[in-house]
Amino acid sequence: MSVAVILYHRGMSRxxxxxxxxxQLAAMELYVExxxxxxxxxxxxxxxxxxxxxxxxxxxxxxxxxxLGQDELQELFVSTIAQAPDDAAPLEAVxxxxxxxxxxxxxxxxxxxxxxxxxxxxxxxxxxELIKLAGLSSAIAATLRDRGVDEPAAxxxxxxxxxxxxxxxxxxxxxxxxxxxxxxxxxxxAALKVVTAGG
Amino acid sequence: MSVAVILYHRGMSRxxxxxxxxxQLAAMELYVExxxxxxxxxxxxxxxxxxxxxxxxxxxxxxxxxxLGQDELQELFVSTIAQAPDDAAPLEAVxxxxxxxxxxxxxxxxxxxxxxxxxxxxxxxxxxELIKLAGLSSAIAATLRDRGVDEPAAxxxxxxxxxxxxxxxxxxxxxxxxxxxxxxxxxxxAALKVVTAGG
Numbered sequence: 001m002s003v004a005v006i007l008y009h010r011g012m013s014r015x016x017x018x019x020x021x022x023x024q025l026a027a028m029e030l031y032v033e034x035x036x037x038x039x040x041x042x043x044x045x046x047x048x049x050x051x052x053x054x055x056x057x058x059x060x061x062x063x064x065x066x067x068l069g070q071d072e073l074q075e076l077f078v079s080t081i082a083q084a085p086d087d088a089a090p091l092e093a094v095x096x097x098x099x100x101x102x103x104x105x106x107x108x109x110x111x112x113x114x115x116x117x118x119x120x121x122x123x124x125x126x127x128x129e130l131i132k133l134a135g136l137s138s139a140i141a142a143t144l145r146d147r148g149v150d151e152p153a154a155x156x157x158x159x160x161x162x163x164x165x166x167x168x169x170x171x172x173x174x175x176x177x178x179x180x181x182x183x184x185x186x187x188x189x190a191a192l193k194v195v196t197a198g199g
Numbered sequence: 200m201s202v203a204v205i206l207y208h209r210g211m212s213r214x215x216x217x218x219x220x221x222x223q224l225a226a227m228e229l230y231v232e233x234x235x236x237x238x239x240x241x242x243x244x245x246x247x248x249x250x251x252x253x254x255x256x257x258x259x260x261x262x263x264x265x266x267l268g269q270d271e272l273q274e275l276f277v278s279t280i281a282q283a284p285d286d287a288a289p290l291e292a293v294x295x296x297x298x299x300x301x302x303x304x305x306x307x308x309x310x311x312x313x314x315x316x317x318x319x320x321x322x323x324x325x326x327x328e329l330i331k332l333a334g335l336s337s338a339i340a341a342t343l344r345d346r347g348v349d350e351p352a353a354x355x356x357x358x359x360x361x362x363x364x365x366x367x368x369x370x371x372x373x374x375x376x377x378x379x380x381x382x383x384x385x386x387x388x389a390a391l392k393v394v395t396a397g398g
Contacts, residue, residue: 089394089397090394090397091394091395091397092397123330126330126333127326127327127329127330128326130326130329130330130333131322131325131326131329134325134329152366152367152370152386152387152390153390153393153394155362155366156362156363156366156387156390156391156394157394159358159362159365159366160359160362160391160394160395163354163355163358163359163362164355166358167351167354167355167358168351171351187351188351188355191351191352191355192355192359192395193395193396194352195288195289195290195352195355195356195359196290196359196391196392196395196396197392197395197396198288198289198290198291
């Protein structure tokens with residue numbers, strides 16, 4: 001999500017954002033106003049003051065507006081884990097990646113809330129989100145195996161990391177939340193240790 | 200899956216299985232032979248020696264053949280957790296449910312392998328499987344909250360349980376596996392404790 005979101009935010013602060021940023025801004029506005037299903041690519045292009053052709057130069061379809069930047073998110077996870085000290089425990093390496101990702105997300109809470117509201121309202125988008133998270137988990141497990149972590153430890157650490165990410169994310173975007181994403185990651189990791197120690 | 204699978208197995212051992220069992224058996228044969236996409240409801244009914252109308256009396260569509268019994272699976276999880284001793288730690292309650300489910304699955308390894316092969320070959324089915332697992336995780340978390348477990352502990356325990364289930368399941372259906380599902384659950388739970396203690 002990071003690159004998409006960076007462009008979106010640049011789009012909001014510059015006088016004339018680039019085409020991609022304007023399309024993303026317009027798409028999110030429309031998804032929130034009318035719903036995802038009720039919004040067409042023509043609507044998005046029109047709202048952004050651009051052509052449909054320009055939309056398709058940047059995005060394969062209207063879903064992609066919500067999922068652009070996922071590759072960069074995965075890359076941030078993988079590279080942070082790969083660069084952790086050799087003697088870091090698997091979950092320490094994953095925790096470092098979660099903190100890096102939380103820092104990246106922090107300025108984008110409102111975008112993250114709007115995006116989640118759109119996704120929650122659409123089962124097809126939820127399914128796509130789950131597939132992306134499953135792919136992220138597999139990539140993390142593969143990176144841990146490259147660090148010499150055996151199975152099933154690598155996959156369990158990866159899935160635990162995704163659970164912590166997912167649960168801390170839901171808490172972070174909650175309307176009444178006042179904590180930083182990073183704090184919520186730390187809390188969720190601590191809670192994970194307590195629940196798994198206690199069983 | 201349990202009820203579906205029970206009927207399937209009854210279907211194989213009895214001289215004349217019931218209509219639902221025959222339809223399931225026929226569907227799985229065809230999905231494995233031709234692929235899920237290439238199989239129609241007409242094909243399934245024909246292979247089972249029944250009518251399309253009979254198919255639709257038992258299943259909403261050809262996907263449902265693969266997902267029937269999920270409600271019973273969820274019910275087994277939820278009721279086992281709800282019935283755990285009051286002083287059982289959250290992960291202990293979930294571990295008891297995982298063992299109950301493993302016992303239910305044990306006689307159905309071949310069916311589970313075939314089903315997974317069909318699902319792995321079809322992204323739409325994978326998405327549906329992930330949505331079902333996410334729903335199962337939410338139901339487990341709700342049951343834990345009813346037992347007085349706070350958040351985020353309830354959700355983290357539920358997601359950890361699903362991770363253990365998922366990873367142990369993959370190991371159990373692997374072609375070279377000789378261990379029982381129950382043993383693999385025990386091993387994965389132990390590995391989870393090690394990785395979460397170490398981070």
